[in-house]
Amino acid sequence: MVAGHLQEKKGNYYIVLNYKDEAGKRKTKWIATGLPTKGNKKKAEAMLQDARKSFESPSESAGYETTVTEEKTAPAEYSPAGILFADFMEHWLEMMKHRVEVTTHAAYTFGVNGRIVPYFREKGLRLLEIQPKHLHDFYQYVLKEFKLSTSTVQHFHAYIRQALQHALKMDMILTNPADKVERPKKSHFTGSFYRDQELHELFEAVKGDPIELAVLLAAFYGLRRGEIVGLKWQAINFQNQTLTIQHTVIPVSYEGKLITVVKDRAKNKSSHRTLPLVPAFQELLLRLLEEQQRNKLLYKKSYSDEYADYIYVNKLGERIKPGYITQHFPIVLEKYDMRRIRFHDLRHSCASLLLANGVGMKEIQEWLGHSHYSTTANIYAHLDYSSKMSSAQVISNTLQIPGMQKRS
Numbered sequence: 369m370v371a372g373h374l375q376e377k378k379g380n381y382y383i384v385l386n387y388k389d390e391a392g393k394r395k396t397k398w399i400a401t402g403l404p405t406k407g408n409k410k411k412a413e414a415m416l417q418d419a420r421k422s423f424e425s426p427s428e429s430a431g432y433e434t435t436v437t438e439e440k441t442a443p444a445e446y447s448p449a450g451i452l453f454a455d456f457m458e459h460w461l462e463m464m465k466h467r468v469e470v471t472t473h474a475a476y477t478f479g480v481n482g483r484i485v486p487y488f489r490e491k492g493l494r495l496l497e498i499q500p501k502h503l504h505d506f507y508q509y510v511l512k513e514f515k516l517s518t519s520t521v522q523h524f525h526a527y528i529r530q531a532l533q534h535a536l537k538m539d540m541i542l543t544n545p546a547d548k549v550e551r552p553k554k555s556h557f558t559g560s561f562y563r564d565q566e567l568h569e570l571f572e573a574v575k576g577d578p579i580e581l582a583v584l585l586a587a588f589y590g591l592r593r594g595e596i597v598g599l600k601w602q603a604i605n606f607q608n609q610t611l612t613i614q615h616t617v618i619p620v621s622y623e624g625k626l627i628t629v630v631k632d633r634a635k636n637k638s639s640h641r642t643l644p645l646v647p648a649f650q651e652l653l654l655r656l657l658e659e660q661q662r663n664k665l666l667y668k669k670s671y672s673d674e675y676a677d678y679i680y681v682n683k684l685g686e687r688i689k690p691g692y693i694t695q696h697f698p699i700v701l702e703k704y705d706m707r708r709i710r711f712h713d714l715r716h717s718c719a720s721l722l723l724a725n726g727v728g729m730k731e732i733q734e735w736l737g738h739s740h741y742s743t744t745a746n747i748y749a750h751l752d753y754s755s756k757m758s759s760a761q762v763i764s765n766t767l768q769i770p771g772m773q774k775r776s
Contacts, residue, residue, distance in 0.1 A: 379405055397423075400538060461473075463534075477622070483524060561714075578688070579696050592639075597688055599678070612643075667685075
C-alpha cells in the first residue's frame with residue numbers, strides 16, 4: 369500500500385500520497401477531500417486509507433496527478449491543465465456526497481451525471497478551457513433538446529457555479545466563468561386548481577378510498593405529499609385541537625435505487641408549522657385511530673408494528689407509500705370523469721380558496737409553510753382578485769372621473 373498522510377491547506381484537509389515512478393524518482397500526488405479541518409479528522413483519515421488502498425499508477429490517473437519534487441511546497445490539488453471539465457464535475461459530485469443530504473445529492477446526481485457530464489465529455493473541454501459561452505451554449509442545448517423548464521436549467525447553473533467556485537478556492541482557475549453567464553429567466557408558473565364545487569365532488573368520489581385522507585389533507589390544509597405520509601399521532605393534540613407538521617417521508621431515486629428518506633423535520637424552517645384541528649378532521653382522525661386498533665386485533669401477527677406512530681397506514685399497518693398517492697389520484701379522477709389535475713394542485717386549490725375568501729398573502733404563506741413571502745406572492749398573485757377589487761373600490765370612492773358623474 370502506498371505511503372500517505374493528511375495535510376492542511378486553506379482550512380481544508382488534503383490527502384498526500386508518496387510514491388516512486390518507473391524511473392525510481394520520488395513523486396507526490398495531492399487529492400482534495402473537500403472536508404474542512406474542523407471536526408472532520410476521522411472522515412479525512414478514512415478517506416486517506418481508501419485513497420492509499422485504491423492508488424493507481426500515474427499513467428492510469430494522469431488527469432488527477434500533480435507531480436512535484438520533495439523540495440517543492442504544497443501544489444494545487446491536481447493539475448487543472450490536464451483534467452477534463454466532465455471529470456472535474458464528477459469529482460465535485462463525489463465530494464458533495466459527504467456534505468449535503470441524500471435528497472439534495474440525488475438532485476445533484478440527476479443534473480451532473482444525467483445532463484452536464486455527458487454534454488461536456490462529448491465536447492472534450494478541459495477545466496481551464498471553460499468559458500461563459502460554453503456554459504451559455506449548454507443551457508440553450510438542454511432547453512431545446514430535452515424541453516426542460518428554465519427552473520431546472522437554473523439548478524444546473526447553480527451546480528456548475530458551485531463546482532467552479534470550489535475550483536477557484538483551490539487555485540485551479542483564476543475566475544469563475546459561471547459568474548459571467550446570464551441564467552435563463554425563470555418561467556412564470558401557473559398551477560391548476562379545483563374550485564369549491566369541484567372539491568366537493570372530489571370529496572364524495574374518494575369516500576372510503578385509500579387516498580381519502582391524502583385528498584382531504586392536501587385540499588384543506590394544503591399539505592405536501594411528504595408531509596401527509598409523514599404525519600404521526602404525536603403531531604395531533606386533541607386537547608388543544610392542533611395539528612403540527614414536523615415529520616416528512618420522501619421517496620428518492622438515488623444511485624439506481626428507489627429509497628425512502630425519513631426526516632424528523634419539515635422541508636424548511638417555515639414548513640414546521642402548527643395548524644388548528646377543525647372538528648371535522650378531529651372526528652376523522654379519531655375514526656382512523658379506532659380503525660387501526662381494530663385492524664391490529666383482527667390481523668394479529670400479520671399486522672405491522674413498525675409504523676405504529678404513523679397515521680396514514682393500510683389495513684395491515686404498513687405506511688402508505690408516497691408514490692401510491694400520486695399514481696392512484698389520476699385513476700380516481702378518470703373513474704369519476706373529473707377534470708385532470710396533479711395531486712399537488714390540491715395544495716394550489718387550498719390557496720386559491722383562501723384568496724377568494726379574503727385571506728391575505730402573509731397568512732397563506734404561513735398556512736402553506738412557504739419559506740419566503742415572495743414564493744407565495746409569485747405563485748398566487750394572479751389569483752388575488754379580492755385585493756384588486758378592494759383597491760378598485762378605494763380608487764372609485766376617492767377619485768371622480770370627468771364625464772362619469774351620475775347625471776340628474
